Amino acid sequence: MQLMSRCGKASLTHPPQHPSAHILASGNRDNPAVVPSSSIATHIESSPPVTMIIETVVVLALFIFLTFKGASRLRHLWQLFRLMGESKFNVPMPISRLGALDVASVIALMALKYIYSFLGLLPKPQPDADRVHILLPEVTAIAKLRVTNRDERRFDLATGGPGKDRSGRDNRVMFLPALVNPMLSLLLANRNCPVLPFGCVNTQNSFEVHDPTIARDAAALREDNCVVMAYFGGPERKGRRVKRGMEFDIRIVVIKFDSRGHGDAVMEQVITILAYLPASAKPKSRPAEASNDEPRVAWTGIRRNKVSLGLLSPRDWAAVCKDYNPIHMLRPMAKLFGFPGTIAHGNHVLAVATQQLLTASDTDDERFDDMRCKMVYSEAPFVLKVIFKRPMVLPLDLDVEYGLVDGGGLGLRVAGGGKEYLAAWMT
Template structure:
């Protein structure tokens, strides 16, 4: 009698690493992503690129950093990067992955739905950083398919900052929300400020971040993707809230982009403890909810 031996599942191959010699140019990547977008049919079981992009020796452009700080409301001149700024540094690398033929979601109309950030220490503006960016995976979403993209920043060989962003390609879907999806609106936090947002907020943030998704730039281009007016960048809204709220030197952040902030418009900032939010309109619709606290979390 022969006894069957359970087979061992094959070990998945290690992801390939591509070392970059410089920051990718955004304009051709965005153009490539726009041209390829109509050819893509997103689905959560699609294959995705496993390549890890690595860029070493990156130094911050201090003039561009100052413009970012002004656009988001951070104080300028401090020798420390805002908590959200490494996302901007890694954005061209993320676009290289998401604009490629192998990425299954169309770049045009892609919506940033959440971000989680861990900063282990203050990040000096004059330090040299090594960035790593990769796609972690795809997941079904009640409104389409969501991709998870990871960015890591190291200095002196140590991991000092990491993030996980999710991006939604909207299409007809029947999937339930994935685990960890935002809960129902728990009710407003105490309102502490009201901001009147000009129609050019998206264009000003795009100039400092490089994120020129058409939904953020002009009402006409936003309407092509189902929005009545231009939409503020999710990362601008969370950065503006953190500029108001403040952050610990070593911090953990979670933010969910619940509903688009239309431009121009008026929003109300609310905060209590480590929690913060943006609401808008007569019905105080929840646009953004987040929480920031010390690392390691108590």
């Protein structure tokens, strides 16, 4: 079953010039227990005093730190500030090489958008003529990518080690999506993007892998032969009015170039985000038109593996994907945004579960083993899609169950205490 529309391989004849962070929680779009802040410039209410104080402290602390470090740091911040005002920009360093200062700067620039919104300086999204979609300004970012052995070691530390294919080669299914994740934060920090990022929820992701060998040898993607492109808004990516707010997509494409300068997409990722809106926001939602992308899966009913993460586990994952969202790091901050405790990164849980899938076996069901080998060992392109059902509070110890997708494909879901937290399908 096709879970994501195939947009074909992206093709370029010449690499773009230069390129480079996730400030989102993973959760259920309709879960009333997760109601952070409103998120569209035209409809957002004034930020709560506590939130404004925190934002001010973050900006001032960053300014003091930069001043202490010297003028070169201030110039770097000024360069980032200018880039975040351009609708099309090249990131001045490989996206996978963002440092702590870069990440802190991007978070501060996200906070700055709240001041711009209060002053009426952010662009205002407009309802489309169909009264269902929302027109969003187009923002495009380009970055280079540099993969090192240290990146692979960090991924292995966060996910429990690399899986092995039948030839004994390392296989890291979610490695590349994690490395390019900072592109998301850069687009949300951009002042041409009307979305206020704090409190947004990542509801689902799709990964279309055109070249599965990159999961085994991502280090082959060098700075001189690979670029990452990220897209927000525009006529092809309109916002969608849903029950609790607006859903929108960010598309990330990794392109590898050959010796002749011809480029093909090796991986395309679509990140779906929910920005909460007041009930009075226009256009009004039409719940009856909401689509359900979940395929039919014959679950085995047997828990094959477990995902166990401690309170400090998000730090290991953030070292790979650069998502230092406070709701993943600090319990008080998570509670401030309406969560019951520190929240696990959704893609972190998915990455652990997919790594376990590489070595999972089911001697009672040969069909499962056949499909598993076909999906995770094949050189053929595949699509991995995940839907996050509810936030996963740390520490956690959840079960992983596998199944066969109706029409072909492999499914996995993470559950515990009678609740399903995420479901994913590989087709």
